[in-house]
Amino acid sequence: MNKLSQILNYLIVVLVLAIAGAFFYFKNSEKIAATVTPKTEQDLSVKEQDEVVNKYLQATNQSVLLDKAKADRFLLEARAQIAKQEKANREKQDRENEKIPLEQQIWKEPKVGELDSPADIVNSKINEKKFKAQADEIDKKAFAREWIENARKGGYHIELNENLEVIKSVPIRKPSQDNDAVEFDPSE
Numbered sequence: 001m002n003k004l005s006q007i008l009n010y011l012i013v014v015l016v017l018a019i020a021g022a023f024f025y026f027k028n029s030e031k032i033a034a035t036v037t038p039k040t041e042q043d044l045s046v047k048e049q050d051e052v053v054n055k056y057l058q059a060t061n062q063s064v065l066l067d068k069a070k071a072d073r074f075l076l077e078a079r080a081q082i083a084k085q086e087k088a089n090r091e092k093q094d095r096e097n098e099k100i101p102l103e104q105q106i107w108k109e110p111k112v113g114e115l116d117s118p119a120d121i122v123n124s125k126i127n128e129k130k131f132k133a134q135a136d137e138i139d140k141k142a143f144a145r146e147w148i149e150n151a152r153k154g155g156y157h158i159e160l161n162e163n164l165e166v167i168k169s170v171p172i173r174k175p176s177q178d179n180d181a182v183e184f185d186p187s188e
Contacts, residue, residue: 010020012114060072140164143163148160151169152172155172156169156171156172157169157170157171157172
């Protein structure tokens with residue numbers, strides 16, 4: 001017990017010395033900081049500081065505007081060059097396609113006057129309507145998928161019927177800070 005008392009006494013003395021050393025260290029560091037950076041008359045007033053900052057902000061703003069104008073001009077030149085190349089490529093392709101007889105051009109549709117019968121015209125329009133309907137359906141489904149994903153990111157679980165109408169909307173519970181809070185099925 002006597003040995004334990006000695007160890008505790010030494011520990012208390014070391015703690016008191018550490019606290020006293022820290023106190024004097026921080027007190028002296030404040031004095032040194034005060035002597036190193038005294039206020040002088042050369043310091044700028046608040047108004048002068050604002051003027052300097054505004055001057056640099058204006059210069060930065062002008063350089064940003066110049067950079068944007070250069071980028072816009074470069075973009076317009078690039079677009080014009082791309083359009084010119086595409087036009088030249090199209091013209092070259094058209095010249096090559098004109099050399100091939102129409103019967104061998106599978107991808108090219110004959111002109112309306114060249115169709116064999118009115119039934120062919122009707123069939124082509126029906127097929128075109130079917131194709132457009134299928135494309136519209138695919139677009140609607142893609143939009144619905146994106147919309148559901150955005151709703152999930154916004155914190156809602158959404159279910160749609162065949163007509164793409166909302167039939168169920170459930171807020172998703174935000175997990176707490178605990179690591180054990182896990183939600184496997186937000187719709188229940």
